[in-house]
Amino acid sequence: MxxxxxxxxxxxxxxxxxxxxxxxxxxxxxxxxxxxxxxxxxxxxxxxxxxxxxxxxxxxxxxxxxxxxxxxxxxxxxxxxxxxxxxxxxxxxxxxxxxxxxxxxxxxxxxxxxxxxxxxxxxxxxxxxxxxxxxxxxxxxxxxxxxxxxxxxDVETLVNLAIKTVINDGINYTLIDTTDPNNRQVLHTHRVELAQMKDSLAQQPAEPILFAGREWELVGYPTISYMQQRQSWMPMWTFLIGSGIFFVICYLLYRLQSRAYSVQVQVEQKTHALKEANSRLESMTKCDGLTGLYNRTQFEQALDREVQRAVRDQAPLSLMLVEIQHLSNYNSQYGRIAGDQLIRQVAQILDEMLKRPGDLVCRYTGSQFIAILPRTEGASRLGEECVTAVKRLQIPFEGEPDNRVVVYVGGVTVTEQKEMTASRLCAYGEIGLTRVKSEPDKDNGWHWMVVS
Incomplete structure (x- = not known):
């Protein structure tokens, strides 16, 4: 709140x-x-x-x-x-x-x-x-x-403040709320003299006052003594009374609206600053600063949720581990800035490949990425597509096969519910990645396991 x-x-x-x-x-x-x-x-x-x-x-x-x-x-x-x-x-x-x-x-x-x-x-x-x-x-x-x-x-305080200068000058007046024509409500009445005017023309209603969704009418008439003393000034006083009350009430409404606007501006400024701070904090705690992908902590939390969902729904769950080969050598040969650019390019490829709402790709270690693939039919094809997509970039890397950057992919699809744990999924992914790294030519850069 x-x-x-x-x-x-x-x-x-x-x-x-x-x-x-x-x-x-x-x-x-x-x-x-x-x-x-x-x-x-x-x-x-x-x-x-x-x-x-x-x-x-x-x-x-x-x-x-x-x-x-x-x-x-x-x-x-x-x-x-x-x-x-x-x-x-x-x-x-x-x-x-x-x-x-x-x-x-x-x-x-x-x-x-x-x-x-x-x-x-x-x-x-x-x-x-x-x-x-x-x-x-x-x-x-x-x-x-x-x-x-x-x-x-307070109606009385407001009215007395608005027409204080004429209260003692012999003017009787009534302030009426005419918002509902069938139920006219008298808001305030001031009587200097109880005797009623014989000439109804002496009663002078002011223009309707529109105030915050209400319509008010001020009806005033001078007393007999006032008429006798200032009979020639009656039209002027009537005009001044109506105009003065109207402008004073408008001024009071303006002050309230100005104060409300000032409060609203402060609320907006503080809310905007809070949103920006929350956004920065969320980015720092959830995302990898180099690639913009979720970090390892978010991956582990997401994997636990997906494992529970897969066990509950009796559904398969796949995991894919991607490693940039010899990243440390690349950094030594081309520099840290080039290495960071390489990591961002691989992260972009993975993010563009995995577009389903349930797919999640994260930065796992310095040279590794990991992806969660729930309910994915033919998940193994993603390993081959990932290897091919990185090769297609044709990023130079002297001393490597074909003198270009390559990635190795290890993946696993688990359908056996007893094997459906976060630690086992990660272990199977590591096994697949280790196997393809030990025999890269045999598996064309990727290896996928199925546990059923």
Whole structure:
């Protein structure tokens, strides 16, 4: 799981109750996730994935395919009780999480009383997905989803901050969520004077405010005393109120999106660096640095797996050992660089010959290569093809037969299950190679054994 350690220094702006990080956890990962959290943060008291019951009390979350536990919060209220709260435990927040992931943009939940975990405030959640690749969106594919950045926003604080300059100037206003035309929701109401205006034309709704997937409408009208004192300024104030609130909210949204983008860039940079480090480490531990083939350690592990599979399936298994003749003499005569080039050429020939998905060719020793050939019909023909392919390169080697580089091949095909062990397969391959080296002319450079 992604650990948002780079968020620990973030302090939530005053208009946000907190900025939080939410992980995504599959059900089969739940036990390991909670154990890891308890081990990593011993100061937390018995971390678990929680949800609210009917009495608004926290309890362990019911079984679901996917959980969205809160892992980090910049807020100061009830931090311990907040940790582990599953944002996917209610239909509203779960739908907001899904919509945010599918679209890749911030999504706000409908305003409601956010109980217990956030201090019983009237507000909403602003949810932003953090992806490895922002271009890969959609469906239930969470492979590239690292988690969600969530801002807990207090409606009253946000509205008061946006229009603070006109609260005491005699303006009554109402902020309404009109996303669902059939269910208009009043988010905030400010009344300076309880008396209603007789002239309905004095009520001035501002242009709709599109905010993170929600549509808001601000309806404001001046009080009677305000009209009497500033009657000629009413159109100007109405325009300023609507425009000011719109631009302030847009600015707040821009700040949140900028912060989310900054976090996402850091995640991408660290993920890219980790992938490169893992790739280099895997190459160093599994592959031969000169040829790019798997090394002897990987060969031994692969041979054990293939032997077990062959015994289970009652199938034949073949092994081929290839040796470049007198490689040390070649290095002495032509130099180490030429010797390395020769090894790479032979490795390329073997890699091109063995193209079946189950075939595996590895660097065995300095001058030897070894190949595993499961379920290969007529495996012995590969020995002759290998010898012929190397001769066809016509690599000069003075002092050798035909004055060119040759390879010797020893191979074995085992069908007898009692003989099907890794050590015996390697021993038979060595026997075949030794025989062809002792009598090279008799076997034309290769010798194949069948154990049945």
């Amino acid at each position: 992604f650990t948002p350690s780079h968020l620990w220094g973030i302090k939530a702006p005053s208009q946000f109750r907190s900025i939080e990080w939410v992980d995504i956890v599959m059900h089969h990962q739940r036990r390991h996730y909670t154990q890891g959290m308890n081990a990593a943060q011993p100061d937390l008291s018995s971390f678990n994935i929680m949800e609210l019951n009917a009495q608004n009390q926290l309890k362990p979350a019911a079984r679901r395919d996917m959980y969205f536990p809160l892992r980090f919060t910049s807020g100061n209220n009830q931090s311990d009780s907040v940790m582990g709260y599953d944002l996917g435990s209610t239909p509203i927040t779960r739908q907001a999480l899904k919509t945010s992931f599918n679209t890749g943009v911030p999504v706000a939940t409908p305003a409601t009383t956010i109980e217990r975990a956030y201090g019983n405030v009237r507000g909403f959640l602003l949810i932003m997905p953090i992806l490895v690749d922002p271009e890969q969106l959609g469906g239930d594919d969470t492979q590239d989803l690292r988690g969600f950045l969530v801002a807990v926003i």
